[in-house]
Amino acid sequence: MSILTPVRGTARIYTVNPVAKLAAALLLSGFLIVTIDWVSAAVALVLESLLFAKAGLDGRAFFRRTAAIWIAAPLAGLTTLLYGVQDGRTYLELWLIHISDGSIVLAIATVLRILAIGLPAVVLFATIDPTDLADGLAQVWHLPSRFVLGALAGLRLISLFLDDWRQLELARRARGLGDTGRVRRFAGQAFALLVLSLRRGSKLATAMEARGFGGSTPRTWARESVFGSREWLLVAIGASIGAVSLGASIATGAVRFVVG
Incomplete structure (x- = not known):
């Protein structure tokens, strides 16, 4: 199963409207990005860790889904450590x-901040079904249906692109073209996938237009988004x-606002 495939489970988080998950992640990130x-x-990160168990992901699924965050955070911290602010x-x-001293403190803050922002976002996204998200964006946030349905169609095609890449490689x-020259092979497959994607996108757009997805009349939705x-x-x-974290930073005098 691809890491892009939404996780199914019986935890209550799976039944929560996806736009609420998106709003929660954005609000949390908003509090954390104003200070470094x-x-x-x-x-x-400590408060989030207490809630990860309620997300319905077992340990293996959690680390598989968040592997990119665990790799990116130390690398960003290392860069900040070596080339960060000079102080002390x-x-x-x-x-x-x-x-x-300044680069060390900043590196630690960078690693923790990437984890604190990235982990909950990935965990919440893993429990989101794309169709439910599209319903919520259109019915709750009242975004244009053309944008919502186009984004949903594109998201649904991601798994097909991965399958196409494997088929092209095989x-x-x-x-006898894939045994040598990895750079040339990658470039050739990428171009072939681009051509295939453009053709599929054109056909999909035509099919959606023929079914009335591009009409100007108000749409109806098969499922109500509550x-x-x-x-x-x-x-x-x-x-x-987010508020408690920022408040703790201000109370301890460690706050360092990004602007100001």
């Missing part, structure tokens, strides 16, 4: 590399975690 300190990120005691200075190897108390609770939880 390790206290707010650490507090947010200097431990190493070599050409462009400058490790000091076909080229069957013809935004109730559970959704408001999730949004409140996201906002509360």
